[in-house]
Structures are given as structure tokens and as C-alpha cells.
Amino acid sequence: MEIELLTENSIIYVLAIWIVAVIIAKALKLDKHGFEIKLYSIVYKNYNVQSIFAKILAKTRTVVNVFANISIVSGVIMVGVAFWFLLSNILNFFVKPTEFSEVTLLIPGITLTSSTSITYFLLSIPIVLIIHEGAHGIVATLEKIKIKSGGFAVFIAMFAGFVEPDEEKFVKANKISKLKVISAGATSNVIFAIILGMVLITNPFFAIVMPEPLLSWFYRSVEGVTIISLMSDSEAGKSGLQPDDIITRINNTDIKTPLDFQKIKIIPNDVISIDVIRDGKELNFAVKTIENPEDPKSGLIGIIRDNSLPYKPKYDIIEWKSPEISMFLLWLWMISFFIGIINMLPLPILDGGKFIYSIIEGKLKEKSVKIFMIAIYLGTFIIFGLNIALSYIKSGWFTI
Numbered sequence: 001m002e003i004e005l006l007t008e009n010s011i012i013y014v015l016a017i018w019i020v021a022v023i024i025a026k027a028l029k030l031d032k033h034g035f036e037i038k039l040y041s042i043v044y045k046n047y048n049v050q051s052i053f054a055k056i057l058a059k060t061r062t063v064v065n066v067f068a069n070i071s072i073v074s075g076v077i078m079v080g081v082a083f084w085f086l087l088s089n090i091l092n093f094f095v096k097p098t099e100f101s102e103v104t105l106l107i108p109g110i111t112l113t114s115s116t117s118i119t120y121f122l123l124s125i126p127i128v129l130i131i132h133e134g135a136h137g138i139v140a141t142l143e144k145i146k147i148k149s150g151g152f153a154v155f156i157a158m159f160a161g162f163v164e165p166d167e168e169k170f171v172k173a174n175k176i177s178k179l180k181v182i183s184a185g186a187t188s189n190v191i192f193a194i195i196l197g198m199v200l201i202t203n204p205f206f207a208i209v210m211p212e213p214l215l216s217w218f219y220r221s222v223e224g225v226t227i228i229s230l231m232s233d234s235e236a237g238k239s240g241l242q243p244d245d246i247i248t249r250i251n252n253t254d255i256k257t258p259l260d261f262q263k264i265k266i267i268p269n270d271v272i273s274i275d276v277i278r279d280g281k282e283l284n285f286a287v288k289t290i291e292n293p294e295d296p297k298s299g300l301i302g303i304i305r306d307n308s309l310p311y312k313p314k315y316d317i318i319e320w321k322s323p324e325i326s327m328f329l330l331w332l333w334m335i336s337f338f339i340g341i342i343n344m345l346p347l348p349i350l351d352g353g354k355f356i357y358s359i360i361e362g363k364l365k366e367k368s369v370k371i372f373m374i375a376i377y378l379g380t381f382i383i384f385g386l387n388i389a390l391s392y393i394k395s396g397w398f399t400i
């Protein structure tokens with residue numbers, strides 16, 4: 001049974017959990033085992049992490065070498081993809097509003113407010129960070145760049161992983177080696193997401209994020225929304241609607257999925273036209289709406305509808321019985337893919353900034369490089385900020 005503990009006060013619960021975590025960390029004296037514990041953060045550092053990477057590299061050198069070379073090309077592609085998405089998304093807001101993709105930062109207690117969302121997020125983030133930072137470390141070891149330490153950090157509700165190279169060794173490394181190390185993390189995330197996507201290719205949950213033409217290749221669309229039952233105090237039954245009717249149109253709006261109901265503005269005590277399919281026949285009914293008890297200004301049709309996913313896989317390669325596993329894997333795919341892409345944006349705290357800097361350093365005077373990077377950082381920040389601002393204009397601070 002799912003228990004929704006986190007509601008509008010979710011940030012308070014998150015802070016409470018954080019305080020308990022800090023107290024437990026202090027009580028267990030984790031600071032004697034490589035942890036640095038502060039009121040606002042817990043940081044773990046391992047100074048022998050390179051020996052672990054060396055053991056892995058000894059058995060996978062050929063594969064890692066190929067991966068490192070691919071990373072440079074994929075790094076350039078991902079920088080371009082990240083910019084293309086953000087710029088085209090801004091254009092869609094003004095030209096094709098229906099195709100605008102809302103952008104939000106996933107922050108437990110603020111944008112992640114349900115217990116299920118926070119749970120999936122907390123389970124996914126460590127896996128994604130281990131893959132990301134592990135790729136940095138293995139490629140650095142391949143390129144003979146010394147690593148001082150590796151570990152992770154938690155800042156109340158934000159997570160970060162790190163592999164800290166010896167700064168002097170990294171600066172002296174050749175340009176190609178630097179680019180390999182920098183782009184390896186994001187590339188590993190995207191490759192992992194591609195592999196996971198292949199596993200999820202016939203999962204109905206994955207169909208939600210799958211683009212055309214892949215969606216049409218692997219899924220058939222279930223047109224319309226089925227009526228499960230009728231409300232006893234509504235006019236729906238008297239108007240002729242029956243359970244198992246498939247609603248295909250309301251007034252002038254086509255109904256293909258449960259999400260299409262959001263496009264309809266229903267006024268209490270209004271008469272609306274509903275088209276349904278019953279036993280293969282198309283029927284039309286005029287239905288008087290009722291008042292929504294939770295919002296007197298809006299109306300209800302008076303039905304209980306089927307809100308299941310509107311896609312069915314054409315090929316039953318894997319039988320997905322557990323919706324919880326499906327949702328976890330979808331979250332893992334989503335976080336891995338988008339962290340990989342977004343991490344290549346040229347911003348100071350992301351790999352994209354280091355990647356661009358490593359490309360242009362030595363080709364321009366140091367002062368020119370700094371001016372160029374400041375311009376890139378500022379432009380990227382404006383583009384990224386606009387996406388978030390336009391998302392707010394469209395839907396406010398939406399939560400998940």
C-alpha cells in the first residue's frame with residue numbers, strides 16, 4: 001500500500017530527514033572513516049580510489065580505450081544537442097506552444113513532492129553518479145593522470161559525485177587526454193541510457209517519452225478513454241452513457257488519451273456533446289454536467305474513467321508485471337540520459353565548461369580565453385534560465 005507522507009509540507013519532511021541523517025552520521029563517528037560531516041553537507045573522500053580503477057582497467061583496457069576515443073566525438077555532439085534543445089524549446093514556446101517542453105530542476109521537497117517520486121530519485125541518483133564518476137576515473141587512469149581522491153557529497157537534498165585529479169598532472173596532460181577524461185562521464189551516462197532504453201523498448205511506461213517514429217514501430221495507440229463506471233448523482237447515466245463506452249470526442253476536442261481531458265473546460269450545469277464507441281458503433285450523447293465538489297467553478301461529466309497508459313506494445317519481448325520496477329527503470333533512464341546531456345552544457349560547474357576550455361586553451365591568449373569563456377557561460381546561463389522561466393510562465397512551479 002502506497003503511503004503519501006509528503007504533501008505541500010514536503011520540504012519540512014526533507015529537512016527533518018536530513019537532520020536525522022546528520023545526527024546518525026555523527027553518532028556512528030563516520031568522520032573517522034573518510035567522511036566530512038557538516039550541518040549542511042556530508043562529504044566522503046577515498047584517497048585510494050585509483051587502485052580500484054587500475055584493477056578494472058587491467059581487465060577492460062581495450063574496451064575503455066575505444067570508449068575514451070568515442071567520448072571526444074560524443075562530447076562535441078552532446079554540447080550541440082544540449083544547445084539545440086534549449087534554443088529550439090524557447091522558439092517552440094512562441095511558435096509551437098504545444099511542443100514546448102517544460103524544464104524543471106529535480107529538488108526533493110521543492111519540485112519532487114510525492115514520496116514515490118523522491119524514492120525513485122534517491123534510488124536512481126547514486127547509480128548515475130557511480131557510472132559518471134567511474135568513467136572519469138577509469139579514463140584518467142588509462143591516460144596516466146593521477147587521481148587524488150574520489151567520492152560523493154550530499155548537500156541536504158542535492159547530490160554530487162567527484163573524481164579529483166591531481167591538478168598539476170591534469171594541466172600537463174595533452175589536450176586529447178584532457179578531452180577524453182572530461183567527456184567520459186557524460187558519455188557513459190548516455191550509453192547506459194541507450195542500453196537501458198533497449199531493455200525498456202516494450203515497456204508501456206517508456207512509451208510516454210519515446211519519440212516518433214519509434215513509438216509507432218513498437219506500440220499501438222489505444223484510441224479513446226474507457227468509462228469504468230458512472231457517478232450515482234450525475235446525469236451521465238440518464239443521458240445514455242454506459243460503462244465500457246469508449247469516449248472519442250467531447251464537444252470539438254478529440255479524446256485519444258486521458259491527458260486530453262486537460263484540454264477541456266467543463267462548466268457546471270452545462271450540456272456537452274460526447275461521442276463514444278459502443279460495440280463497434282459510434283454514438284453521440286448530450287450530457288448535462290455536474291458541479292465539482294472540490295471546485296464549484298468547474299464541472300464534472302459524472303464518470304469514472306480509465307486512466308491507464310494509452311499505449312500497448314506490439315511485441316511482448318519482456319512481460320512487465322511490476323509497475324514499481326517499470327517506474328524505477330524509467331526514472332533511472334530519464335536521469336541518466338538528461339544528466340549526461342545537460343552536463344555537457346558549458347557552465348562553470350559542469351563538464352561542458354571544462355570541455356570547451358580545453359579545446360580553446362593554447363589557441364588564444366589567456367586573457368582572450370577568459371573573455372570567451374565568460375561570454376559562453378553568460379549566454380548558456382541566459383538560455384537555460386529562459387527555459388526555466390518560460391516553464392514557470394506556462395505552468396507555474398509545477399511539482400512531480
